[in-house]
Amino acid sequence: xxxxxxxxxxxxxxxxxxxxxxxxxxxxxxxxxxxxxxxxxxxxxxxxxxxxxxxxxxxxxxxxxxxxxxxxxxxxxxxxxxxxxxxxxxxxxxxxxxxxxxxxxxxxxxxxxxxxxxxxxxxxxxxxxxxxxxx
Ligand SMILES: Cc1cc2nc3c(=O)[nH]c(=O)nc-3n(C[C@H](O)[C@H](O)[C@H](O)COP(=O)(O)O)c2cc1C
Numbered sequence: 001x002x003x004x005x006x007x008x009x010x011x012x013x014x015x016x017x018x019x020x021x022x023x024x025x026x027x028x029x030x031x032x033x034x035x036x037x038x039x040x041x042x043x044x045x046x047x048x049x050x051x052x053x054x055x056x057x058x059x060x061x062x063x064x065x066x067x068x069x070x071x072x073x074x075x076x077x078x079x080x081x082x083x084x085x086x087x088x089x090x091x092x093x094x095x096x097x098x099x100x101x102x103x104x105x106x107x108x109x110x111x112x113x114x115x116x117x118x119x120x121x122x123x124x125x126x127x128x129x130x131x132x133x134x135x
Contacts, residue, residue, distance in 0.1 A: 009037060009090040011114035017092060022107045025050045025067075034112075039085035055083040059130035070098045070108055079115055079123040091115040091123070 004010075011017075017034040021027055027045045035042055038053050045052065054063075058081055069076040076096045083089055092112035100106045115123070 005089075007088045009084060009088050011037065011090060011092065013114055015114060017112040018109065019045075019050070020107060020109045021050055022105075025108070027052070028107065037084065037090050038082065039088075053082045053084075055081045055089050057081055057089075057124075057127055057131065059127050060134060061130055062127070066096060070096055073098050079119060080112070081123075081127070091120045093119065 015033050015037070016031075017037060018029075018031040019027055019034050020029040027048050027050055030038070030040075030042055030045045035045065038045070040052075062078060062080070066076045066078065075098075076094075078094055079091065080094050081089055081091050093115045094110050094112045096108055096110045098106070098108055
């Protein structure tokens with residue numbers, strides 16, 4: 001792999017980033033690891049739509065696939081490049097689950113772990129191609 005981008009924040013292997021949204025994708029909760037990498041406090045995140053951390057390199061089709069999948073009640077898995085508050089970025093492998101609580105509320109939970117260097121390289125290329133096709 002080539003030289004590391006100085007703007008990349010590399011996750012620690014033990015990191016586990018969790019966030020919860022309502023059924024419209026509005027953030028209701030984020031754990032400490034999510035806040036730390038995103039460089040926002042929980043207060044800054046809660047109430048914001050989840051595209052708050054979207055990175056401009058992410059293709060629209062990836063999120064269309066995510067939403068199409070979870071709205072069918074299925075689990076979505078995929079690689080996501082997120083932007084941090086200071087303009088840096090970090091890659092994750094995300095699993096997004098739909099849930100229904102016993103109190104009747106429903107929403108989505110995303111759990112994210114470190115993506116490997118090979119995975120990051122592969123998805124950087126793939127998303128670049130997908131972005132180029134958007135124009
Ligand atoms: C539980 C959950 C977690 C999400 N996590 C992220 C995320 O970490 N980064 C991101 O860019 N989009 C995430 N999304 C997708 C966003 O809701 C949104 O579709 C995406 O950022 C694209 O923004 P746009 O629809 O305004 O183009 C998540 C959605 C859900 C339901």
